[in-house]
Amino acid sequence: MILEHAVLDVxxxxxxxxxxxxxxxxHIIAAMPGFRSLRLERCLERPTRYLLLVEWDSLEAHTVGSxxxxxxxxxxxxxxxxxxxxxxxxxxxxxxxxDPSA
Structure with missing residues (x-):
């Protein structure tokens, strides 16, 4: 599993x-082969900044496939x-x- 990380300044x-x-x-990205999950978070200190986290099966699923x-x-x-x-x-x-169980 690969985690894509991008700080998005809007x-x-x-x-x-x-x-x-x-x-x-x-919906576009969720339909891509190799896509696992996506999270978009908004920064509390900078309301124009977002954090995008996308899980992929492999690096190539994102960089080549998507x-x-x-x-x-x-x-x-x-x-x-x-x-x-x-x-x-x-x-x-x-x-x-x-995690808490560790």
Missing amino acids: VPGQQEEFEAAFDEAR RGSPEYQRWRALLHRFYDPFPTVEHYSRVLVA
Whole structure:
């Protein structure tokens, strides 16, 4: 499993419109082969900043499959206009986990 991480800085005043567009866009990504889950979190200290966390089966499921698909153009059209600056996307693999039962 791979975790995609992106900090999304949205143009001030466009948060509601961004969230509505993301609500539509999430269906695009959820239909991609290799997609596992998605979380979009809004920053409490900076209300124009969001954290996007997406779990994929593999790095290639995101970088080749999703980004290389025709559906990605719809994702871009819905969301990319909101970002300033454009986000850096990074991918992580799990090292360890802690939970209350550990």
